[in-house]
Every structure is written in structure tokens, then in C-alpha cells.
Amino acid sequence: MSRLFLIATAVALFVTPVTAQQPNDRRGFWYGVGFGAGSGKLHCSICNDQSGTDLTASLRAGGALSNSWLLGVEFDGWTNSQDVGTRRSWSASAVALWYPWPAKGAYAKGGVGFTGYRASDSRDVISTTRPGGLIGIGYEWRIGRKSSINPYLHYQRTLAGDLTFEHTGNNTVTTATIADDASISSLQFGVGLVIH
């Protein structure tokens, strides 16, 4: 994670001097990729998820409705490995980005979609996939005619539902629902490259 932070910082420092000279023009197809740090967490009446902050990645693409509105889809992922097991979270969302000051790079983002969570070790898997939404903010610094450096922050939260426990032992797999009030949250901070 620290390595990722250093890379992101270096990129940001490198591109900062060349920003602000390019107009914020948003047309047609756009896409972006980002990396950063974040955490995903499982919530339920029997949950005590102590997940740490770890690597996140984001991929999004779509089209511009206007210079103030962009629509698209976004895929986010997070992983966290600890002494016991690995936790992963992912999401796929339809998103809308709103630029309140079209000439500038600040935007707010909202979306709805599905988020999954999976914690596993060699024998057991705890997982759920739930519908939810995301909100976020970001800023796009133009570094070229169509490219921007994009620091972003977003938060996801799902609706509550079933949590599944899967156990593998003696060549058999047993599955049980262990909670019906499970939801997922995640907070991500990252820096990305966006092409408009």
C-alpha cells in the first residue's frame, strides 16, 4: 500500500505543473482507471470485521451527456490479506458524474449497482452480494487535451441481506445462511487517469 501511495504521489507531483492550461472539455466516450487505498467492511449482527486499509483499483467508462454530466459504468475492487484469510470486495455500478462548474474539474458522483464481499481461508468462505449505491467526489486536472489526473474519494454502502458461510471439509461443501442483515461498506481514495 505504501508503494502505491508513493507512485500516486509521484504522478501527482509530476503532472501538477502542467495542469490548468488545458480546457475542461468533455465530449463523447470517456474512460478512466485508478488505483489507491481503501477498506471494505462487512456489517451484520454477528460481524466484527477488522479489515485493514489496502489496495484498491477502479475502472470506469461511459459517455458525456453534456459538459456537466457524464454517465457510465464503474468497477471497483479492494483486497486485504491478513494473517487469517483474505478479504475481497468488488462492485459494479452505473454512475453519473456531475460537474457543477463545467469549466473546472471538480465533480460529484453517484451511482447504484451491486457490491460483493468475500472473506476466505483454506476451508471457509464468508460471502454476500448485495445491491447498493455509491457517492463520491473528485477533481480532474487536465494534463493534456483529453487526459486528466483524477484524485477521487468515494463511499459505497449496500442494502442488508443474507450472509453465506461455506465450509469445505472431507471433500464435501456445506453452505449455510448465517445472518440476514449483512451489508457492505467501502471507502476508497485513489488517483486515476481519465481520458475524455
Added chain:
Amino acid sequence: MRHPTLPSPRGALVVMLLSAVVVSGCAEDSAAPAPPVATGVSVAYDLWRPGPNDDCTADIHNQYSAVGPDGKLYPTWHPPVDPATGCRFGHEHGRDPRGSNLYRADKPVLFGYANEQLAIWDPSGVRNEDHVGHKLEWENNVRFDLGDGVAGSVLEVRCDVLTKLHQGTHSKDAFTNNLHELVYRLECTGGTRLDMTVMAAIGTPGEMVQSCDHDVHLTVGAPTPLNSPSGGGKRTLPDRDCIEQHMLVPPGEYSSFGAALHESWQVNASLRTASGHTLASIDPYYQVFYPSRFYDPTLPGVTGRTVDMCFVTEPNGDRARGWLCDQATANGTLTALAYDDPRSPFNGVRRQVDINGNRISNGDGPEVWYTDPFGKNAQTSSFPGSVRQVVAKMDNSKAFSFRGPTLGGNRDYGGPGVHAPNERRGSVLTSHPDARGPGECEAGRPSHWPPRFLSTPDHRGLSAPGRAAR
């Protein structure tokens, strides 16, 4: 937190008066449920009698009672010292249940209810137990162990636990008898809920297991009742061999009292339907340190007294040395001490319960079942001799295992006047003195019915939750 109160004489009187008002003056559509009114007494009621070291009367003792679902009066928990009079009962029942989240004044822990039902269910298999052996333990909001896998790192289950086992450690009863009344209440985050009362069959009837070597099974004698069923688990109890191995030691060595005098009653109890489906199962271990007796087949009553071992020297020079015998002998100034003397440290007041596993397989419900006193033949409606059981509508049998922690290991239930029990009626009732079927409680009432306290409102100031006086 609920605010439980123990049933008190004053409370009982109020209940009686209120009931009278309800019956005589209220309309039929009154929504308020009528408070319970005793219609008889259980066999367990009025069982205790004070010994030479006790200064409470039986009447004071009988005031700590509650009405069971069958309308009979049962003894229940009380402190070792009566707070109103200051008199000493000489025995204790473990932790004051009023602090438990699972204790309700309208659902007290009854002593002897399953025994009473057993006499109805199977009149040929009556099993009654003495009063002092009922030991209660509880803890609120305890974290359960989910193992060292991912479940333990992502999930957390916390439970309220309350349990009571009849665990007499002062008589020969447990050497042969494997049927002991068990109350087990559990409520956890995530919905796990269990409230069971059974006659737990612990191990093999007529047999005990040597506590210092669990491979040694000792056949002691006929159990009571003779038709006691075998159960899972075992009762590991100290015997003369354990005493000689670990307590009576050569010159220069110290006794290992923990190795010599550690009982472990390993329960494996369940609730099952008539078809054999297990609705719930538990396997708590109830452990006692430094009991007052051990099995000695060379003695006429097969019951050795632990404290006596502090005063003997074997022909080879082996004898007991260490802190417990220092206490028992007053640092060598005494030459003998009765086993029931309050000064004896061998009184069974140090106990702990390992809650262990809890499995429920009741996904289709219902939550209320009625079983026979052994927890079998579960049905959805009551029947003569049945016991009401509550099992959450859930199935955790395919999910992660969660095991309860050890409770009570840091508590000492000793107190003023507490001593190894003695009873005027003999150590254990083995027959039903007034066996009676359902609906026959009128004939079974003792001559002193109703109990004196019902017409004598007084004191028992036990309304505030808290721990027993120590």
C-alpha cells in the same frame, strides 16, 4: 438490562391478594394475565433442613421459592446468608441469577422441576436430588470462540448464558447416578436462542470415571433409578487412587490438589424429536475443584472425606502437604476436622463451567417444543410429564462452530458459614415420597400447606439485582 426480582414472601402475598382481586372482581375480558399462584408443592420444596452449623430455619429457607409451570412451588436460588435475618444456610447455589439478562422474575430458575416431571413421565424411574447440589452460573455478553479461521476474524458472536446443574459433590450420589437436572439458557447475537431443562444423562449409570485417569471406568453400583438411560459425556470424579497419587506425597513434596481433587462433569445433552432428529445439542463441562468427598471402595459407604486425608500418614510416610491442608489443619494445630465444618476448604465452592459447543437444527421451527424430561420425544404440544423447551427457529449445524468460554473460574462461592452440606433427611432422596400423577397435587400437599410465608409478609429484601453476599 431487566430488573429481575426473586420471588419473595411479600411478593407471593401480593400475588395471592392480586389473584384474589382478579378472580373476584374482574371482568372476564381482563387483558392482564393472572399471576401464578401455587396450587401445590414439589418434592424438591421443603427438602432442606439445617444442620448443626446452620442457623437458618427451614421456614426461612422455604421462602426462597417460586411457582413452576405446573403450579407447584419449587425452591430457587438464595444467598448463603439470609439478608433479612442474617442467618446462615450453610450452603450456596452459585451466582445470584438476578444479574443475568436471561433471568426474569416470571421465569425463575426452578430447582427440581425436571425431576418432578420425570416422576410423572415415568413413575417407575423416579429420580429426586438433594437441595444443596443445585449450582447456578451465568455471564452476560460473553464473546464466543469461532475458531482460528476466517470466521473468527470476520465474525463475532456474543451471548448471554445462564445454566444450572445439580452437581452434588458431598455424597456418593454421583458415583452411581448419572441423571442430574440441567437448566441451560442461551441467547446470542445472530439469533441463537435456547432454553432447555432436562434430566441430563451424564455418562453411564452405575459407573464413574476416575478423575486423574479418564481411561479408568469404575463400576460402583446400581444407579437410581435403576432404569437410568446412558448418556453422552462422563462424570470424572476423584477416587482413592487419585488421592494417593497426587495428595498423599512423599516427604519433601507438596500435594497437587488440583490433580487429586478435580471433578469434571462432561455433559452431552440434546433435544430430539420422536423420529430422532436433534433439534439442539450442547456439551458443557461443569467442573468442581476441591470437593469434600472421593470414592473409596474400601469404606463401608464408599465415600471418603477429603479433609480426613489432611490428617493421615501412610505407612510409607506419604502424607498431604500444602496450602489446603494447612487451612484444614490450622497449620497443624488441629488433629481432626469434620468434613462439614465451615473451616474445611474442601467444600466444593470453587467451580467453573466450560460452555463449549451449541448446535441448533430447527430451521423449520416451531420455537416451542415439549419433550420428555430427558429431552426426547419432542412434540409441539404438551403431554403428561413433558417439559417446555425453547429452540430458535434456525439452523447453525452447517455453519461455523462457536464455542462458549469458561465461566465462573474466577469466582469463589464460599461465604460465611458455607460448608460441605449435611442434611437431616439423608444425603439424597432416592424415592418419591409422595409420588403423584398430574392433577393429584392436592393429595400431595404437606401438612403445613400453605407455606407460612404466604400469610406472613415480611422481609426478604432481594429486589435489587446483584451478586450474592460473599
